[in-house]
Amino acid sequence: MQQRTLDPILYRPPAPIPCKPLRGLRLLRIFWSRNVLDLIPEELFNTPIQRIPAIRRPCYLVNSPDLANQVLIEMRMSFPKSYVMVDTLMPVVGESTMTTSGSTWDEQREMIAPASSHVSVRAAYAHVEAACNEFLSYLDGVAESGKSICLRDEMDQLTADIIFRSIFSHPMDNLRGRRVFELARQYQTVTSSWVRKTVLRGTSDKPKWPMPKEAQLLRDEIRRLLSELVDEYTADRFGQHDDLCQRLLDARHPQSGLPFNRGQLVDHIATFCLAGHQTTSSALTWAFFILSQRPDYTEHIRRETDEVTSGENLDYTHVSRLVFTRNIFREALRLYPPIAFISRMATEETMLGGQKIPRGALIIISPWVVHRHRAYWNHPDYFDPDRFERDDDPMPGAYMPFGVGPRVCTGASLAMVEGTAMLAGLSRHFTFKAEAPEKVFPEVAITLRPQSEIMCTLTKRDHMAR
Numbered sequence: 372m373q374q375r376t377l378d379p380i381l382y383r384p385p386a387p388i389p390c391k392p393l394r395g396l397r398l399l400r401i402f403w404s405r406n407v408l409d410l411i412p413e414e415l416f417n418t419p420i421q422r423i424p425a426i427r428r429p430c431y432l433v434n435s436p437d438l439a440n441q442v443l444i445e446m447r448m449s450f451p452k453s454y455v456m457v458d459t460l461m462p463v464v465g466e467s468t469m470t471t472s473g474s475t476w477d478e479q480r481e482m483i484a485p486a487s488s489h490v491s492v493r494a495a496y497a498h499v500e501a502a503c504n505e506f507l508s509y510l511d512g513v514a515e516s517g518k519s520i521c522l523r524d525e526m527d528q529l530t531a532d533i534i535f536r537s538i539f540s541h542p543m544d545n546l547r548g549r550r551v552f553e554l555a556r557q558y559q560t561v562t563s564s565w566v567r568k569t570v571l572r573g574t575s576d577k578p579k580w581p582m583p584k585e586a587q588l589l590r591d592e593i594r595r596l597l598s599e600l601v602d603e604y605t606a607d608r609f610g611q612h613d614d615l616c617q618r619l620l621d622a623r624h625p626q627s628g629l630p631f632n633r634g635q636l637v638d639h640i641a642t643f644c645l646a647g648h649q650t651t652s653s654a655l656t657w658a659f660f661i662l663s664q665r666p667d668y669t670e671h672i673r674r675e676t677d678e679v680t681s682g683e684n685l686d687y688t689h690v691s692r693l694v695f696t697r698n699i700f701r702e703a704l705r706l707y708p709p710i711a712f713i714s715r716m717a718t719e720e721t722m723l724g725g726q727k728i729p730r731g732a733l734i735i736i737s738p739w740v741v742h743r744h745r746a747y748w749n750h751p752d753y754f755d756p757d758r759f760e761r762d763d764d765p766m767p768g769a770y771m772p773f774g775v776g777p778r779v780c781t782g783a784s785l786a787m788v789e790g791t792a793m794l795a796g797l798s799r800h801f802t803f804k805a806e807a808p809e810k811v812f813p814e815v816a817i818t819l820r821p822q823s824e825i826m827c828t829l830t831k832r833d834h835m836a837r
């Protein structure tokens with residue numbers, strides 16, 4: 372690819388410097404104690420496919436868009452979701468689109484399609500707006516007090532509230548929502564060491580070590596709370612609404628015409644809560660951190676938002692016209708993809724990119740690596756929101772924060788609207804200033820997140836419409 376000259380004002384946000392190739396026991400020791408992102412050598416950012424050494428199970432990192440398409444689209448029947456992710460998620464989300472394969476997945480995907488449609492996203496916007504307004508009132512108080520906020524915790528609360536309202540048409544705090552998300556966070560923490568162990572020691576057979584007992588207790592509690600919420604909803608105690616729960620209740624099996632039963636409803640709602648919360652929170656955390664380092668981008672967002680809304684409240688029709696703001700969110704998703712690793716498993720021996728892939732091999736497609744690949748992007752480590760407006764960048768297929776192919780994220784449209792609206796809605800009123808930005812570093816823990824808290828102070832802009 373022809374490299375463009377580097378624009379001197381481009382910003383390079385924090386990321387580990389690629390390391391020297393690590394092999395054998397050294398890699399094994401480090402794997403347990405350090406951030407996986409620290410272990411990616413420079414060569415991986417240059418190759419289309421590479422075997423990862425020192426993992427007992429054969430494991431390949433697939434870095435080229437062509438090969439990713441083969442795994443995720445053309446040969447997807449030979450590469451179903453790996454049991455590492457399925458076994459981690461299934462206790463909480465049951466048999467839902469995130470965990471099923473084959474005809475069950477086909478039928479489920481068809482049944483939940485109306486919940487991810489354009490109409491559904493439009494209906495959800497009212498909840499995005501309501502949650503944003505409540506959050507702005509809360510930030511007013513924070514700004515007046517002069518206290519700092521923890522960016523990630525605040526984004527976690529905001530995005531949890533948005534997805535909860537989008538499902539049940541009710542604020543998270545008025546029901547048992549906050550508890551569900553707290554437990555889900557604990558579940559991820561408790562299971563993360565199990566995931567590492569499974570990846571590192573696993574063979575092509577299922578692992579023999581059970582999930583930690585604590586994870587089982589958390590799973591039981593999450594499912595109990597969600598079942599109660601579904602029961603109350605179906606007993607019509609929340610009234611009639613146009614929301615995700617109603618769309619799931621209206622869904623019918625393509626052949627039998629039957630609706631989801633109670634357990635299946637809980638499965639899909641748990642999926643939306645898990646998949647639609649920390650992902651969006653992670654993306655917004657990184658986007659606001661970047662804005663805190665680049666006040667000129669915040670000014671640009673404000674100008675654009677004021678122009679598009681003519682100073683009025685931001686509504687759904689405005690969001691698609693916020694081109695620069697959306698590009699900030701897209702570029703944050705490129706440099707900090709919330710799902711940094713997508714995994715699949717080879718169910719049969721096959722050839723991929725000239726390499727023989729044995730049955731049982733783990734295939735990892737990493738948006739983190741592909742999005743920073745030296746062959747596909749101009750100045751890949753730099754934050755350049757305008758790259759999406761040029762035709763030299765990005766290389767087709769090299770942008771995959773929501774995955775690729777039939778299993779692409781069902782919440783991508785909602786996430787894009789939510790992310791763009793939050794960047795515009797919050798930047799319009801507040802300037803975020805990160806304390807100790809030099810200490811900010813990314814790490815992978817299911818989703819990509821800052822290694823330590825990003826504390827921010829807020830300055831309020833002059834009063835204006837919401």
Ligand code: HEM
Binds near residue numbers: 643648773781782785
């Ligand atoms: C910025 C936010 C988000 C990001 C970066 C993201 C990313 C992803 C990725 C990479 C996948 C594919 C995983 C794979 O192929 O193994 C996925 C799947 C999925 N996502 Fe998202 N997601 C986001 C938000 C959401 C939201 C808001 C929802 C729901 C409201 C959602 C629901 C799902 C579901 C149900 C799947 C499974 C799809 C299937 O396998 O058929 N996601 N997401």
